[in-house]
Amino acid sequence: MTTPIHISGFQLWKTRLDAAGQASMVEALREVAEAAPFFHPETRWGRKMSVRMTSAGRVGWVSDRRGYRYEPRHPVTGAPWPQIPDCVLAVWREVADWPDDPDCCLINYYSEGAKMGMHRDADEGAAGFAAPVVSISLGDPAVFRIGGLERGGTTQKVTLESGDVMVMGGPARLAYHGVDKVLFGGSTLLPKGGRINVTLRVVRSV
Numbered sequence: 001m002t003t004p005i006h007i008s009g010f011q012l013w014k015t016r017l018d019a020a021g022q023a024s025m026v027e028a029l030r031e032v033a034e035a036a037p038f039f040h041p042e043t044r045w046g047r048k049m050s051v052r053m054t055s056a057g058r059v060g061w062v063s064d065r066r067g068y069r070y071e072p073r074h075p076v077t078g079a080p081w082p083q084i085p086d087c088v089l090a091v092w093r094e095v096a097d098w099p100d101d102p103d104c105c106l107i108n109y110y111s112e113g114a115k116m117g118m119h120r121d122a123d124e125g126a127a128g129f130a131a132p133v134v135s136i137s138l139g140d141p142a143v144f145r146i147g148g149l150e151r152g153g154t155t156q157k158v159t160l161e162s163g164d165v166m167v168m169g170g171p172a173r174l175a176y177h178g179v180d181k182v183l184f185g186g187s188t189l190l191p192k193g194g195r196i197n198v199t200l201r202v203v204r205s206v
């Protein structure tokens with residue numbers, strides 16, 4: 001484990017998943033996306049996000065003009081979300097140091113040019129904030145940025161590569177973070193290129 005970021009509760013395991021583990025996780029996520037297709041969420045202000053998303057688990061994260069929240073059903077198909085794949089749960093159980101399994105496995109897909117603005121993961125309810133966020137990166141590398149608890153403070157950058165697993169717990173749990181850019185074509189894991197990020201969270205707001 002390495003900790004290039006100096007905020008307490010931030011942990012990064014480089015290449016926690018080997019090539020075979022990455023490939024089988026992509027296959028498991030492909031099956032999730034067959035049942036729960038990727039969609040382009042809109043922000044509260046009606047702008048399409050550049051990242052496409054879907055979820056697995058008890059609840060999924062959605063965004064539209066009504067705002068950011070968790071829902072028990074897919075916003076387009078109306079179906080309950082598929083189960084979180086076992087290989088994903090296995091990573092959580094190894095690194096989260098938390099007694100419960102996550103309620104939401106959010107899957108983000110970054111195609112060429114996609115990025116994510118600075119934000120906090122703050123829709124899980126106070127009891128959900130006690131648990132860490134675990135994030136798994138697959139495919140092309142990303143320049144990830146993390147700050148502190150206030151918007152606009154100093155930030156640090158770290159490159160997240162395929163197979164890396166990041167944990168944001170303790171003081172890092174509510175830190176501002178985002179993805180500046182994806183180094184498109186930097187990995188051969190995904191046939192069409194791009195990056196998948198999986199985030200696991202305990203949700204107590206729904």
Ligand code: SIN
Pocket residue numbers: 108116135142144160177178179197199
């Ligand atoms: C997120 O903050 O939801 C995604 C972070 C990432 O893609 O690494």
Ligand code: FE2
Pocket residue numbers: 119120121177
């Ligand atoms: Fe986030």
